[in-house]
Amino acid sequence: MSFAPLQEALSFLELNPDIEMFELFILDNNGVPRGKLLHRDELLAVYESGRPLPSTTLGLTINGEDVENSGLVWDVGDIDCRAYPVSGSLQRMPWRQIPTAAVQVSMHPEQGMPASVADPRRLLVKVxxxxxxxxxxxxxxxxxxxxxxxxxxxxxxxxxxxxxxxxxxxxxxxxxxxxxxxxxxxxxxxxxxxxxxxxxxxxxxxxxxxxxxxxxxxxxxxxxxxxxxxxxxxxxxxxxxxxxxxxxxxxxxxxxxxxxxxxxxxxxxxxxxxxxxxxxxxxxxxxxxxxxxxxxxxxxxxxxxxxxxxxxxxxxxxxxxxxxxxxxxxxxxxxxxxxxxxxxxxxxxxxxxxxxxxxxxxxxxxxxxxxxxxxxxxxxxxxxxxxxxxxxxxxxxxxxxxxxxxxxxxxxxxxxxxxxxxxxxxxxxxxxxxxxxxxxxxxxxxxxxxxxxxx
Incomplete structure (x- = not known):
């Protein structure tokens, strides 16, 4: 699986100097977007070295509750798993009051373990x-x-x-x-x-x-x-x-x-x-x-x-x-x-x-x-x-x-x-x-x- 190049973020920042915040999200298996709200100066690091997300992020119920026997909670200490940006997903969110853009991420196949096995986007790529x-x-x-x-x-x-x-x-x-x-x-x-x-x-x-x-x-x-x-x-x-x-x-x-x-x-x-x-x-x-x-x-x-x-x-x-x-x-x-x-x-x-x-x-x-x-x-x-x-x-x-x-x-x-x-x-x-x-x-x-x- 290939992730978005750094140049994509550099170009976006140059063309959108007003953007203050970035909503980083990954889609869980229920189709619920989960993630973090980042400041503008945090974006490039996501493209360079990924962003850690807890392993439990991809093993939650639709109400956002941990599921212990998913294997992504206590068994692995809710370990950080690295996710990287999806190419083409860095987009403005014109309905937000604060100038904000969103970037979708997906789990890295190795650095994202053990959560990467539960990443629905990765499953589709495999098929x-x-x-x-x-x-x-x-x-x-x-x-x-x-x-x-x-x-x-x-x-x-x-x-x-x-x-x-x-x-x-x-x-x-x-x-x-x-x-x-x-x-x-x-x-x-x-x-x-x-x-x-x-x-x-x-x-x-x-x-x-x-x-x-x-x-x-x-x-x-x-x-x-x-x-x-x-x-x-x-x-x-x-x-x-x-x-x-x-x-x-x-x-x-x-x-x-x-x-x-x-x-x-x-x-x-x-x-x-x-x-x-x-x-x-x-x-x-x-x-x-x-x-x-x-x-x-x-x-x-x-x-x-x-x-x-x-x-x-x-x-x-x-x-x-x-x-x-x-x-x-x-x-x-x-x-x-x-x-x-x-x-x-x-x-x-x-x-x-x-x-x-x-x-x-x-x-x-x-x-x-x-x-x-x-x-x-x-x-x-x-x-x-x-x-x-x-x-x-x-x-x-x-x-x-x-x-x-x-x-x-x-x-x-x-x-x-x-x-x-x-x-x-x-x-x-x-x-x-x-x-x-x-x-x-x-x-x-x-x-x-x-x-x-x-x-």
Whole structure:
């Protein structure tokens, strides 16, 4: 893995003399950015010799708590592990009051031990390198949905969609509604401006299938790692700009029981070394290579599901006729299946992976998708006939809709252990087991509503 050169920091400092602070962050396995706020004069040292971060940084629960059996706490004395800057990640944060920039770091393979085994970005690099060794260059894009919420809760103390600029609250689903986009124009203007500043290829915006729900597509990248780096920065940027405008950007998979869930659709194809699309075909279902890729993703779907849907809330998204997939299916230009091959000219042929919630870590989701593709190609797996019509009514193999089942599936997967490594799985599964125990042990509103008087 190569890290950013010192010249990148020198050039940035010269071009941005007003920047006072730098936010150094690494993405943990829950997709939570963690790090430090540095003064301007501390930046060059990060590029020259890295920055130490505690080993526990990559073994925390989503609530920021240590997980003792991750192997990253007492066993190693919470040792400092060195992380180095990711090339291209040094960017201004235009929504901050103090002139601030951010730089993403990743663990050094040796100096970052033992935390480097749990670094999700490093895991994706490993999977991509394996594909490239066989002559396949993954092309990817992430398509993230999110809700814009009011900071003020409703009368029951629950989150609620933002009010529009006319003072009203959207109460109906206006999918593809243009007025809804017009109402958030100040937010969108700042968002697109910040994306341009950071080099993030934000394109089409649409009002999604619920009040306050928005989707903005990111253009595909020939470098899958770059695409996921940009997805990570984009998600932080959306949250920051929303905060500036007095809103909360919510990427929960299912924030409301009666409204649409929030997904992260992943678009993927494979190219050769010259950049030619190896899935390209006049046939709507693509080349044999595309079908082997689909076969691999379907075969490894259950083993990977915890990486696509990492939280208890993730599984509330899976409901019939909700545009969230329910089974291991694929189809051509069909939004009722898990793996969709969109229509379009031959050179655009690719697969849209529709399973991930917006709460998934882009690095881990991409790693699982690409590892499944690689298996399908190596073993020339046949995905069977594509589903036609309503995939919800043809679901032969339903996906699990509970957290524990998918946790156990990943734990028992020999394929995942071979691909991701036992040390990574030790950390990841320890964290998820800890979260599961804590989540299931918490008594909340639904318990009282159902059982307080009736049990």
């Amino acid at each position: 991509i390198d394996g594909l490239k060794a066989d002559g396949y260059y993954p092309v990817m894009a992430a398509e993230l949905e999110f809700y814009l919420l009011d900071r003020q809760r409703d009368s029951n103390g629950r989150p609620q969609p933002h009010r529009d600029v006319d003072g009203g609250r959207p109460v109906a689903t206006q999918v593809y509604g243009l007025r809804e986009l017009e109402q958030i124009e100040p937010f969108l203007a700042d968002l697109y401006s910040a994306c341009k500043l950071q080099g993030i290829p934000a394109r089409t915006a649409i009002s999604e299938y619920a009040p306050g729900q928005v989707e903005i597509t990111l253009e595909h990248r020939a470098d899958a790692l770059q695409a996921m780096d940009e997805a990570v920065r984009y998600k932080r940027l959306v949250k920051g700009i929303a905060h500036k405008h007095g809103m909360i950007a919510c990427f929960m998979a299912k924030p409301f029981d009666d409204l649409a869930g929030t997904g992260m659709h992943m678009h993927v194809s494979l190219a050769d070394e010259q950049g030619n699309n190896l899935f390209a075909s006049e046939a709507a279902d693509g080349t044999p290579l595309l079908r082997h890729a689909v076969g691999g993703m379907l075969t490894t779907l259950l083993d990977s599901l915890l990486l696509f849907c990492p939280n208890a809330n993730s599984y509330r998204r899976f409901q019939t006729n909700s545009y969230a997939p329910l089974s291991a299916t694929w189809g051509v230009d069909n939004r009722t299946v898990s793996l969709r091959v969109p229509g379009g000219p031959a050179y655009t042929r690719h697969i849209e992976h529709r399973i991930c919630g917006a709460d998934a870590n882009p690095y881990l989701a991409a790693a699982a998708i690409l590892a499944g593709i690689h298996l399908g190609i190596r073993q020339q797996l046949d995905p069977g006939a594509p589903v036609e019509g309503n995939g919800y009514s043809q679901a032969a193999q339903l996906l699990p809709t509970d957290w524990l089942t998918t946790l156990r599936a990943l734990e028992a997967s020999g394929w995942a252990r071979d691909v991701f490594g036992s040390k990574f799985l030790q950390v990841y599964l320890a964290v998820k087991h800890a979260e599961y125990r804590q989540f299931m042990g918490e008594v909340g509103e639904q318990d009282w509503r159902w059982y307080l008087h009736q049990a």
